[in-house]
Amino acid sequence: MATRKTASAPTPYHHGDLRAALIAATELLLAERGIEGFTLREVARRAGVSPAAPLHHFGSAAGLLTEVSILGFDELTRCLREGTATGGEDPAARLRGQGMGYVHFALTYPGRFHLMFRKDRLMPDERLKAAGDAALMELELAVRDYTGWGRKKPLNHATQATLLAAWSSVHGFAHLALDEKFGQQAGTECTKDFVAGMLPEILRQLWP
Template sequence: MADDLNSVNISPDAVRRYHHGDLRAALVAAAEAVIAERGVDGFSLREAARRAGVSPAAPGHHFGDARGLLTAVAARAFRDFGDALAAADQGGDRAERLRGQGLAYVRFALAHPARFDLMWRRALLDKTDPELKAAADRAFVILDRAARGEEVLRHGPEDVALAPSIAAWSMVHGFARLALEGAFGPEPGAAERAAEALLPRVLDHLSV
């Protein structure tokens, strides 16, 4: 994964893209394409650079190394994930809101399995990165509000008041992992059908 960032010349087209501010976005998109095809463990910084049309040295200008680029990919994935959760929150009581967000959670995982996998591969990411932290925190806050109400305060990860949200998160995340691992059958669409039929009823067992 950690390909050497050797100093080699960048093509004129790549230099123009770099100076126009497009290289970062191009590299993130290329990295997403690599992990979608090869999985997170098959990621190569050199391959991402090749697909973006730049030299292996180019990612160092923006990301420093493979961890930096994967962190940017994970931050974007968390932002999209948070958007999906927010779009699914159509109001109603807490049970209705949790059902909607729970389905959005699992649908995102099934639609973007490689990105979803990367989001939780903390050993591969820079956990201190402010963009990653902000995007991940936002996604949790959206779920937290559905579980506990609009006006809630958080006092740290050990706050016992978070218990309803942690219960919902654990249940939905576990369901997503089971679905991704084929627990509901190998047939095309089996995981999606299981999510639609079972997840709302599973979430109804939560006392929130």
């Protein structure tokens, strides 16, 4: 009598580090199409997994984008610290180094940079807030040293204005560079070469 075969259980799907693969696919998609072109289905397709996989790991599109933003702020903090280190004992040079680090981060991770400040697409998350606060604190400490205000007193109006001016300057410059708005000024130079040559001079004029 022939034996009846029983259906075998489905083999679990293995992707290696699926979380990292989904985050990497998200960053590439954001860099290519921007936040408006982001979809979970396209992320899943690029990662080679089912459309349900991103939801299983991150809960929602906002959950995935929030994770990418946290990584972005962590990397921005690292770039700012590296910039500080290039300035040695000179407070102005440390602040200029942070400016270089900020723009370097934006040009290296355009997808993260454009996403990180889009609260309408992110989840309220204490880790996100902590990561953002840590990055801003690096800039604040450099500004405190540059102005001579010290590191323990609450910011006064003038020092806060300097902080906001510093942040606005490098953030705006980064956006202009990413949007390739320097075409007439850059001439035949590519954007990155133009930034590498021009930004240090701009920062020296801002913070001599």
